Amino acid sequence: MKFDFSYVDIVLKAAANEGDINEITSTIAYDTIQKHVKMTGSKFNVNMLIDALNGATNAGYGLRNLSQNLNDIKKIVAQLKTKTNEWQTIISKEVTNIFKNCNLSQTIICPVIGYDIGIGIDNVVCINLNVAICKDIKEIFSIAIHETAHTVSEQLEKYFDFTSKNSFLQTISYLIQYEGIGIFSAYNYRTVNDLPYYGYPALEDYIISDIKYENLKNLYNTLTEMNNNSLVSLEEMKNKTYSGKRLTHRLGYEIVFRAYKQHGIQEVRSIAQMSNDEFKSKYLL
Incomplete structure (x- = not known):
């Protein structure tokens, strides 16, 4: 299991005028979000994130109140970075309790900002630190367990078709x-x-x-x-x-x-x- 903070680090630096927010498009987290967008018909892009950082009052779900939440998000990110070993142990224990022989070595956990609450597809888990529930680190761990289980489930069977x-x-x-x-x-x-x-x-x-x-x-x-x-x-x-x-x-x-x-x-x-x-x-x- 690996942890990738690149998406959230880029957003926080851009919010402090210390980097280019468009760099998130090269992260595995952003790529995974776009796969989910395509699969579900939802919507998310860099411009929506920029608008939310600038205080847009019509920001969609997952982006609401982002500019006001940045300080709390910074604190959570700092805390999460010190707890990756604990996080890995917790996720592995709970997911392997359900899927006894699953292999989580390729799983990547990515804290993100702005999309959904959590998603888990193609061995990548993204957790949105801008939702109220994620002010509690234990809730973040709970979401990570849930979404990691999804990544295992879809390896056994996957069916998403909303066309008929x-x-x-x-x-x-x-x-x-x-x-x-x-x-x-x-x-x-x-x-x-x-x-x-x-x-x-x-x-x-x-x-x-x-x-x-x-x-x-x-x-x-x-x-x-x-x-x-x-x-x-x-x-x-x-x-x-x-x-x-x-x-x-x-x-x-x-x-x-x-x-x-x-x-x-x-x-x-x-x-x-x-x-x-x-x-x-x-x-x-």
């Missing part, structure tokens, strides 16, 4: 499994460190509720019905999915956590390794 109703529903099914394992991978660390399950949408993914579980299952079933209805468009399916309920994250975690409580960690490991077709047949149908 069928492929969209298949992607949602995949993401329920993918996010469920990712979120659960940090469960032990969060429990040991008594981290909260409230105050931020991503933290509330960890709240277990029978009513919530049934509502989320019903939402997934509704998507299946919409997929089979020729009068329903792909855009309508997307709008139903992204209605603020965090379907893939919360249903995924509910499924994995319930499997853990009923059958133990071995069942979680089995879910992490099984094909999405098997997961769908066992847990979604």
Whole structure:
């Protein structure tokens, strides 16, 4: 496992008028962000980052209040640089607890500024230090565990296709499994460190509720019905999915956590390794 602070160092130097912010385009973190942008249809570029550094009031999610947060980000970066050994130990322990034989030697952890909360693709993990949750270094470690688990999951199976109703529903099914394992991978660390399950949408993914579980299952079933209805468009399916309920994250975690409580960690490991077709047949149908 390696740590790459080049992206965040370039941004902080540019903010202090000591460097060229365009240099981030040559970093592996920026390249990974652009892969994620292309994959998900989101938007992020250097000009958006420059505007946020200049105090833009209309900065998008991940960039909000950046100019005011710079001092806090500097402190977090300095702290993280002294804790890479601890960070590596924590990530390895929790991820290998789920994926017993995974190899994390090629994993690169990159603190970044401005994009999403965290992403993990192609063995690269990016964590946005400009979001409120990342003021706590333990939350940063938790995100790193979660996103590193994603990089392992996608080596076993990867499916992201939002171009048709069928492929969209298949992607949602995949993401329920993918996010469920990712979120659960940090469960032990969060429990040991008594981290909260409230105050931020991503933290509330960890709240277990029978009513919530049934509502989320019903939402997934509704998507299946919409997929089979020729009068329903792909855009309508997307709008139903992204209605603020965090379907893939919360249903995924509910499924994995319930499997853990009923059958133990071995069942979680089995879910992490099984094909999405098997997961769908066992847990979604």
